[in-house]
Amino acid sequence: MLLVTRWLLNEVGGLEKMDRINRQKAATLYTAVDQSDGFYQGRVQVVDRSLMNVTFNLPNADLEKRFIVEALTAGLSGLNGHRAIGGIRATIYNALSQHAVESLVDCMAQFQLKHG
Secondary structure, rough: HHHHHHHHHHOOOOOOHHHHHHHHHHHHHHHHOOOOOOOOOOOOOOHHHHEEEEEEOOOHHHHHHHHHHHHHHOOOOEEEEEEOOEEEEEEEEOOOOHHHHHHHHHHHHHHHHHHH
């Protein structure tokens, strides 16, 4: 806990700065989902969206499986949705950078161009 607190204060710039960073990461990813013309379908109402776990579906389960494989090939792991409901779940906790989120968004755009 002490190491995380020091990191937040000394490296990030405090809790308010971390909140701004997390909101920007979530906005980047939700914008990609929302502007995909329905190819990526958000699972949660806008007012209930998480800043830490962004969940969405693709048009069918086969495309979701293919997306996970292609994302893994691109170096993006841990995107499997919950085992009971499937889909895609991108966990964007504090330590994940904006750059990593942008890499996921780029992968999503390329996947949509290829399979959309």
